[in-house]
Amino acid sequence: MLLRPLWGGGTPGAPRLGGAPPASGDPGRLGRSLTGAFFLAPALFMVGVWLVYPTVYTIVRSFFGPNGFVGSWVGVHNYKTLFTTSTLTTAIKNNAIWVAVVPALVVALGLIFAVLTERVRWAVAFKTAIFLPMAISAFATGVTWRIMYQQDPGVGAINALAKSISGVFSPAGVLSQAFPSTSALQATPGGGLELKAPLAPGGVARLGLVGMPVSGVPKGAVQAVLPTAHPGQIVGVVWRDFSPGGKPGVVDKGELGLPGVTVQLETAAGKTVKSTTAKPDGTFDFTGVAPGSYRAAIGARTFAKPFGGFSWLGPDLITPSLLIAYIWIWAGFAMVVIGAGLAAMPRDVLEAARTDGASEWQVFRRVTVPLLAPVLSVVFVTMIINVLKVFDLVISLAPESVQSNANVIALAMWRTAFGGENDFGTGSAIAVFLFLLVLPVLALNVRRFKREA
Amino acid sequence: MALAAPAIEMPAPRERAAAKAVRVMTKAPLRVFLVVLGLLWLVPTFGLFITSILPQSTLATQGWWQIFSKPSLATWSNYHALLHNQGLISALETTAYIAVGNTVLVVVLGAMAGYALAWLEFPGRDWLFIGIVGLLVVPLQMALIPMFRLYDSVGIYGTVFSIILFHVGFGLPFAIFLLRNFFVGIPKDILESARIDGANELLIFVRLMLPLGLPAIASLAIFQFLWTWNDLIVSLTFGVQPITVWIFGQLREFGTSIDVIAPASFISLVVPLCVFFAFQRYFVQGLLAGSVK
Numbered sequence: 001m002l003l004r005p006l007w008g009g010g011t012p013g014a015p016r017l018g019g020a021p022p023a024s025g026d027p028g029r030l031g032r033s034l035t036g037a038f039f040l041a042p043a044l045f046m047v048g049v050w051l052v053y054p055t056v057y058t059i060v061r062s063f064f065g066p067n068g069f070v071g072s073w074v075g076v077h078n079y080k081t082l083f084t085t086s087t088l089t090t091a092i093k094n095n096a097i098w099v100a101v102v103p104a105l106v107v108a109l110g111l112i113f114a115v116l117t118e119r120v121r122w123a124v125a126f127k128t129a130i131f132l133p134m135a136i137s138a139f140a141t142g143v144t145w146r147i148m149y150q151q152d153p154g155v156g157a158i159n160a161l162a163k164s165i166s167g168v169f170s171p172a173g174v175l176s177q178a179f180p181s182t183s184a185l186q187a188t189p190g191g192g193l194e195l196k197a198p199l200a201p202g203g204v205a206r207l208g209l210v211g212m213p214v215s216g217v218p219k220g221a222v223q224a225v226l227p228t229a230h231p232g233q234i235v236g237v238v239w240r241d242f243s244p245g246g247k248p249g250v251v252d253k254g255e256l257g258l259p260g261v262t263v264q265l266e267t268a269a270g271k272t273v274k275s276t277t278a279k280p281d282g283t284f285d286f287t288g289v290a291p292g293s294y295r296a297a298i299g300a301r302t303f304a305k306p307f308g309g310f311s312w313l314g315p316d317l318i319t320p321s322l323l324i325a326y327i328w329i330w331a332g333f334a335m336v337v338i339g340a341g342l343a344a345m346p347r348d349v350l351e352a353a354r355t356d357g358a359s360e361w362q363v364f365r366r367v368t369v370p371l372l373a374p375v376l377s378v379v380f381v382t383m384i385i386n387v388l389k390v391f392d393l394v395i396s397l398a399p400e401s402v403q404s405n406a407n408v409i410a411l412a413m414w415r416t417a418f419g420g421e422n423d424f425g426t427g428s429a430i431a432v433f434l435f436l437l438v439l440p441v442l443a444l445n446v447r448r449f450k451r452e453a
Numbered sequence: 454m455a456l457a458a459p460a461i462e463m464p465a466p467r468e469r470a471a472a473k474a475v476r477v478m479t480k481a482p483l484r485v486f487l488v489v490l491g492l493l494w495l496v497p498t499f500g501l502f503i504t505s506i507l508p509q510s511t512l513a514t515q516g517w518w519q520i521f522s523k524p525s526l527a528t529w530s531n532y533h534a535l536l537h538n539q540g541l542i543s544a545l546e547t548t549a550y551i552a553v554g555n556t557v558l559v560v561v562l563g564a565m566a567g568y569a570l571a572w573l574e575f576p577g578r579d580w581l582f583i584g585i586v587g588l589l590v591v592p593l594q595m596a597l598i599p600m601f602r603l604y605d606s607v608g609i610y611g612t613v614f615s616i617i618l619f620h621v622g623f624g625l626p627f628a629i630f631l632l633r634n635f636f637v638g639i640p641k642d643i644l645e646s647a648r649i650d651g652a653n654e655l656l657i658f659v660r661l662m663l664p665l666g667l668p669a670i671a672s673l674a675i676f677q678f679l680w681t682w683n684d685l686i687v688s689l690t691f692g693v694q695p696i697t698v699w700i701f702g703q704l705r706e707f708g709t710s711i712d713v714i715a716p717a718s719f720i721s722l723v724v725p726l727c728v729f730f731a732f733q734r735y736f737v738q739g740l741l742a743g744s745v746k
Contacts, residue, residue: 032574035654039569040581043562043625050622051588054596061598116483128733129491132498135729135736136722137683139697143718144501146707147517155516157500328497333740340741389592392685392697400705413594418690424598431594442590446583 055435062428078429087404088430091412094319095388098326098408103383105327107376110334114342115364117335127339131332138329142396145325149312149397159309166307173304174218174260181208181241182249191300198268198293204229205236205296208249209258212240217256224257224282234289236296238263239282257282262299267292275299315405318398322406326393330386334379341375342368381441388437409434498722505531505719509712531716541717544699548721550613551695552682555620559677560670562621563628568662570629571636572644573654582633588626596623597690604691611692619691620681628673631742635669636662672739675732679725696721 062079065072082088113130117123133141150156153163180186185193185207195205204227217240224239238261239251246252263284265274273294274286312321349371353363369376391410398406403415409430417427503517506527511519520526535541569575570582600619604610639662647657663670685697694702700717703710729736 033576036569036573036575036578039565039573039654039658043566043629046562046618046622047585047588047625050596050600050619051591051626054599055591057599058595116487120480120484120487123487126487126491129494132495132726132729135679135725136498137685137697137725139683139685139701140501140718140722141497143700143704143714144497147500147504147711147715148497150516154514155512157496157516157518160516160518328494336737336740340737385590389594392683395685396701396704399707410592410594414597414686414690417598418601428598431592431598434592435595438590438592442587445589446587 058428058431058435061424062432063425065425066423068424072425074425078426079433081426082429082433087407088412088416090404091407091409094406095390095408097319098323098387098390099384101323102326102330102387103380106330106334106383107338107380109327109331110336110338110379111369111372111376113331113335114339115368117339118342127332127335130335133329134332136329138390138392139396141325141329142393142398145321145328145397146313146399149321151309151311151313153307153309156309156312158312159307162310163307173302175209175212175216175258175302177212177216178209178303179211181210184249188297188300191303192264192298194266194295194297198295199234200293201234201289201291202229202231203234205234205263206249206251207236207238207261207263207296207298208241209238209298210240210242210248218258218260220259220280221256221282222280223253224251224255226251227283227285230285232289233285233287234265234294234296235283235285236263237282238278238284238298261302264297264299265289266295266297268295270295313397313399313402315402318402318406322394322397325397326387326390329393330383334383337379338372338375341372345371381444385438385441388434409437501715501722502719503527504711505716507531507712509709512711513708531712532720535713535716535720538713540699541696541720544694544696545720547613547688547693548682548695548697551616551620551684551688551693552678554613555617555624555681556674556677558617558621559624559628560674563625563632563673564663564666564670565658566625566629567632567636567666568658570633572662582629585626585629589630591623593623593687597686601690613693615691616688616693616695619687620677620684624677624680628677631673631739632666632669634742635666639665668735668738669742671732671735672742675728675735676739679728682725683721 061069063073063075065074065077083092113127117126120126136144148157149159151159153159180193184196186196188194193207193209195207199205206226221240224237226237227235229235237251238258240256240258241248241251243252243254246255257278257280259278259280259282261278261282263276263278264272265286266272274289276284276286278284311317345368350363350367353367358366389410390408391414394406394408394411395403395414403411407415413427413430413434415421416423416430500517503520504512506529507517507520508526508528508530511526566585570578570585596619600615601610604615609615643661643665644657647661652660683697684695685701688695688698689701696717700714700721703714703717707714
């Protein structure tokens with residue numbers, strides 16, 4: 001299906017129909033017809049059996065039930081099914097999204113690429129890179145992008161990129177998971193932990209945490225130390241409160257401090273007055289604390305989850321993911337066709353506009369685009385047809401579990417008729433529906449040819 | 454080899470050195486942009502290739518770009534294993550039979566019909582051509598169910614032959630459209646003098662039309678070849694296993710079979726890519742003939 005855009009349309013410069021001269025040495029009407037038949041018959045036979053007959057068959061078949069022609073006339077029931085079954089309406093809705101998004105974006109990208117590369121001499125390399133996906137099967141493209149879209153940022157390239165971007169704005173916390181070791185600590189609404197008992201200057205905060213593997217302890221941690229209190233200061237320790245034979249809430253031998261943990265000193269009203277991070281032995285101190293009642297808390301930032309990756313292949317994002325891959329394929333097609341249109345444009349018109357003082361943007365907007373309009377519309381219409389028939393990319397890129405979410409009309413037809421249900425009645429109705437959607441283009445083609453004739 | 458027709462050369466107005474410097478400087482960001490974008494466009498294909506030369510154990514936990522820091526991870530063992538995989542070898546053979554067989558048939562039958570529609574006089578000719586042009590838009594989904602029944606009752610379901618015929622049927626409207634339009638543009642005099650010399654139509658077709666029509670025939674052959682080499686849906690429906698269908702069968706176990714899927718996919722790309730690079734000009738010509746020209 002990939003390389004099928006070319007039903008295209010008329011060739012403006014092509015010779016007119018009926019251009020053949022009367023042959024000299026005329027063998028007579030019958031003879032000429034026989035010669036014509038000899039040349040045409042094989043092709044007409046193939047087209048008749050593989051295109052005309054099936055078209056008629058499928059249209060008739062769509063009015064019968066799943067069990068064949070005998071005694072199963074169901075009228076328009078299959079068409080009702082098409083518009084009432086949720087997997088099929090999803091397919092229609094998705095295809096509507098495809099039609100709304102892809103042709104416009106492909107034409108826009110193709111136009112931009114074509115205009116940008118027009119005057120750049122080494123642009124051939126760029127054009128080849130953009131055009132390359134056209135030679136690759138839609139099926140292999142699906143495999144290719146499935147590798148790109150893997151959810152684990154360690155494996156999927158796109159999520160790895162997303163992770164490195166998100167890491168700048170919201171870095172992962174030093175502890176991915178931890179629980180309080182005693183009931184002295186409680187969770188805060190914001191996702192952190194705080195001591196239940198208030199502290200006054202001269203107090204010592206013990207923030208014991210468990211539930212993390214040794215590998216989860218931040219790098220550089222050493223034996224935890226319980227600091228001694230000083231007047232005017234609030235000191236404390238945050239540590240991994242777990243060791244064989246150790247007691248919860250007590251800093252035992254073999255228990256490591258948790259460096260890098262953010263500790264906040266909050267007023268009774270919950271306002272953060274001071275903030276610090278724990279040293280390698282887990283100790284921290286707040287100096288110069290005014291008299292009053294405070295709470296020690298571990299900030300939520302400490303427990304911020306690392307970026308887990310967008311679920312590109314999940315049910316919510318699968319259609320956008322497919323659209324991106326599809327545009328990646330077809331931008332090159334639009335670029336080449338529009339580029340050829342651009343090259344054929346009368347230069348003097350552009351130069352005249354520039355001489356008259358038009359800016360490059362004005363030239364583009366007022367001269368180039370209007371002159372290119374016929375080419376742009378051909379690409380646009382071609383893309384609508386392609387998008388309506390899209391199949392290979394969806395079936396190869398979307399994992400089976402989300403194919404119902406990613407469904408499109410051509411895939412729905414195949415799944416209904418051959419993917420287990422084996423309902424040829426409804427399958428035929430879907431095929432006819434698809435045919436009806438592309439039919440206006442047929443009318444367009446025929447009209448153009450008749451005009452040329 | 455240019456992808457698009459070269460821009461018409463303008464007589465370059467004389468530029469002062471300063472103006473030229475300004476022009477070069479303003480172009481620098483554009484160049485950087487194009488280079489970055491071009492490389493970005495290549496990343497997925499490149500990623501597929503790198504994935505295909507990494508062991509499965511690595512791919513389970515690491516992305517393919519790790520190869521930049523650890524080039525020693527690369528191995529041809531995936532490909533070695535595939536070369537001894539009988540399933541893949543026979544799938545490749547099937548693909549080749551289908552692609553070559555139907556392309557030859559489409560070219561021959563399409564050229565004959567195109568010639569008849571361009572240069573032979575008979576009643577209803579133009580209507581016939583319009584009818585064939587109309588058939589260009591028929592989605593192949595329209596033929597899957599009836600041909601499934603027909604193949605089954607005739608007894609050719611599951612044969613390479615049945616796939617070839619299906620591709621020929623659906624390839625012919627475009628073939629006829631393209632070749633007829635090309636043939637009709639061949640100068641009348643050449644044909645008439647041949648006819649006056651007493652050459653019959655078959656001789657004219659073989660000796661004149663086919664050689665003169667070679668550029669269009671090349672475009673058509675490349676398209677038909679690529680299209681059918683890359684086909685999935687037809688073979689999948691009619692129970693034949695070319696490379697696409699073979700890989701499709703492995704997709705269910707995407708994570709664990711990636712060491713098979715990635716190299717097999719890349720192998721399936723190599724032939725179309727070679728054809729594309731070797732015949733880029735014809736490829737683009739066909740593209741333009743089909744759309745705007």
